[in-house]
Amino acid sequence: MSGPEAKMKSGGVATNSKLVAAGPVVLLGPPGAGKGTQAKRLMARYVVPQVSTGDILRDHVSRGTQLGEKARAVMERGSLVEDSLVCDMVAERLNRPDCLRGFILDGFPRTVGQAQWLDRYLQTRLFETNGLRRVPLVVISIQVGYNELMRRLAGRRCCPTCGRIYNINFQPPREDERCDVDGSRLEVRRDDREEVISERLKAYERQTLPLVEYYRAQGRLHEVDGTQPMEAVMDEAMSIIENGNRL
Numbered sequence: 001m002s003g004p005e006a007k008m009k010s011g012g013v014a015t016n017s018k019l020v021a022a023g024p025v026v027l028l029g030p031p032g033a034g035k036g037t038q039a040k041r042l043m044a045r046y047v048v049p050q051v052s053t054g055d056i057l058r059d060h061v062s063r064g065t066q067l068g069e070k071a072r073a074v075m076e077r078g079s080l081v082e083d084s085l086v087c088d089m090v091a092e093r094l095n096r097p098d099c100l101r102g103f104i105l106d107g108f109p110r111t112v113g114q115a116q117w118l119d120r121y122l123q124t125r126l127f128e129t130n131g132l133r134r135v136p137l138v139v140i141s142i143q144v145g146y147n148e149l150m151r152r153l154a155g156r157r158c159c160p161t162c163g164r165i166y167n168i169n170f171q172p173p174r175e176d177e178r179c180d181v182d183g184s185r186l187e188v189r190r191d192d193r194e195e196v197i198s199e200r201l202k203a204y205e206r207q208t209l210p211l212v213e214y215y216r217a218q219g220r221l222h223e224v225d226g227t228q229p230m231e232a233v234m235d236e237a238m239s240i241i242e243n244g245n246r247l
């Protein structure tokens, strides 16, 4: 068996000639590894939502909600927002109907506590893949070294309107500082200042890196070299999602 039929066996559903990923995917990696870049591509490819805790928190901050007020200072110094706040926020997002076939988690989980919460949540969760069923989690760890991460984060620009990510060094917009899609003026994220970047990297090493061993021990971890071109990282991620530990 080959092609879409074989892929359906491994957990996907062919809809309108597009393969739709089924089930939960976690993109793990340090700040600047390319989680958001790949999540957006995978979302378009598989027609499942990107669930970025960083984006949801930034939205709360910009709307001045109670959660946003609590998160603002923590994010600006590069630390992690409290587990209980983040898990409640994620639960609300994952319970929406667009997550029924699956989702790409970008920036969550980030602590062992969050990963344990996700394990418990997924034990109760069914996905629509040729009928309702449990689908095992796939974890893709994107690996990039320190100097490259610093270069990427310093050059990152984001569109405040559509969320598209650029890089002035590797992936510049066609027109200087303007989004290719909607022409909005591109912005530098508030936490992409050098002193905050180094705090974020420390928080990653201290609190998130242990998740690599956590998921390796569960047999769910797939490692990808994130220094490859974006297309090559995407190809590997797709191959993992379609043929990974779902059989």
Ligand code: AP5
Residues within 6 Å of the ligand: 029, 030, 031, 032, 033, 034, 035, 036, 037, 038, 053, 054, 055, 057, 074, 075, 076, 078, 079, 080, 081, 082, 086, 106, 107, 108, 109, 110, 114, 152, 153, 155, 156, 157, 165, 166, 167, 168, 170, 171, 191, 200, 226, 227, 228, 229, 230, 233
């Ligand atoms: P969040 O928004 O999740 O930020 P992050 O994890 O630090 O990750 P980034 O968004 O900075 O990087 P990325 O891996 O997505 O890289 P990107 O694709 O943009 O979190 C922000 C804050 O929110 C946290 O510090 C914390 O305070 C809070 N928070 C969020 N989640 C939380 C949680 N679960 N618990 C507690 N607190 C939480 O790429 C970076 C750049 O590199 C771009 O310019 C891109 O164009 C470029 N690039 C990407 N791939 C490549 C490639 N292959 N080659 C060359 N360039 C590339």
